[in-house]
Amino acid sequence: MTTKVEDKLFLDRFKVNEEAHIKIIDQGLCNTRCEEEPCLYFCPANVYRREKDRIVVAYEGCLECGSCRIGCPNLNIEWRYPVGGYGIAHKFG
């Protein structure tokens, strides 16, 4: 079965803030010190994608689980909660 996480995220309600709540601290580190790039796999919203020489962060679809905050082996991700009221809003939970 081919999985499209986008279809799943489409079910969710997001109130997106213009300002990103997740940032890669040092792109160079991703290129030189991170062979496994686990953020590309474990993120349940597929927020992280590799584009040639950099990791792009589609923070808009973040499910706010926190995994990338401690799962990045280089602790190279600056993470905070979105501003109050923004981000995902569960209908069922």
Place this chain on the structure above:
Amino acid sequence: MNEEFDVAVVGAGPAGASAAHVLAAGGVKTILLERGESAGAKNISGGVLYGHDLAQIVPDFAGKSCPYERNIVESRLWFLSKEGGFSTSYRDKVFYERRSLNAFTVGRAKFDRWFAGQASQQGALLVPATVVTDFIRDGSGRVTGVKTDRPDGDVSARVVLLADGINSALAAKTGFRPEPKPVDVALAVKEVIGLPEEVINDRFNVESGQGVTIEIIGEVTGGMDGIAVIYTNKNSLSLCIGANLSDFTKNRIKPYEMLDEFKAHPMVAPLIKGGVPKEYMAHWIAEGGYDAIPKLTGDGWLIAGDSGMLFNALHREGSNMAMTSGRFAAEAVMEAFKKGDFTRRGLEGYQSRLEGSYIMKDMKKYRRFGPFRLHHHELFTSLPALAAHGAREMLTVDGVPKKEKQGAIWRKIRREFSPLEMLEILWDGMRSVR
């Protein structure tokens, strides 16, 4: 918001809402701060709650229109291999005649909103859409309030209760709890699948209002230390699957792909057939256990619920520990008010209440369970597969005498585990939950 409060509670999950409820009912001026646009907007769980703990805070919760989905009358346990699985179940009439709502399902978005609403009815001031960003401290380091992301958003309080859940970004910043390591949390994803009430009744063999829980271990977690669950709601099913985050960082398994494979499993697919996906979510589960519990009180502050790692992974009891720890924290704060002492010593009634209750007793009892699971990945791979293989062979009618089949099954088991290894798993397993 530049107002003075007796107590500021951070987070309106079960821990924060119950604390605020008890405090406000006791006449304590309480503010309950929640980052979601409403209480519950950020929260998920499998969805099983326990009436006993809730009734200590809201007696007659069912009469107060608590939005519950189904009363649990049957619990199933599945051990899955790739193609099939071994299933056990227990149903009891007692759970709808005499002990109704012993366990029941909820959607946390609705339940938490209701529960926080109960706390505001008691007089707590609920302020949603507000992230607490830091603590305010006086010269001696004592906590005297919180900072929020609102303009002029400082709130002063004599005591701050941290009830902000397992993913406590605040705890890391303030140093109240060490940042969890990937082994201390599980990453779970959840999908809610809509189905007509009648269809659920038929498929799970229950009447309207009655529900079933299914807890699942086996190959569905791709060899990682994890579990899946299926819980029945009124007209939807909750499907969750997750694994220890340290396993996720090592394996190239994508959580949403694992979820879809789980949905396609031959034991699962018929239950959700024709269902409409309604929502997709992800959250951490606190798996650190007793040894990861931080200091829970300090000068002017306390920690309750998941934020303090109070979670029993074996019995999926988190929200009840959250509610009861929140209640204990509130009671201890009220004692501190009587004494006029908000230092760690003044708040120590919290620790003694926890120690005297099932919370710390259970946390200690299962202290070794987490490490046991992490060291025995066969619990999630070969063991359920072997059980299913044995059952499949014994049930296949093909002219082979049963004695020969038994011999072959034993030989297969021994190829995977030496008798010593089997003894070790059994021994470690028993000791871990002693």
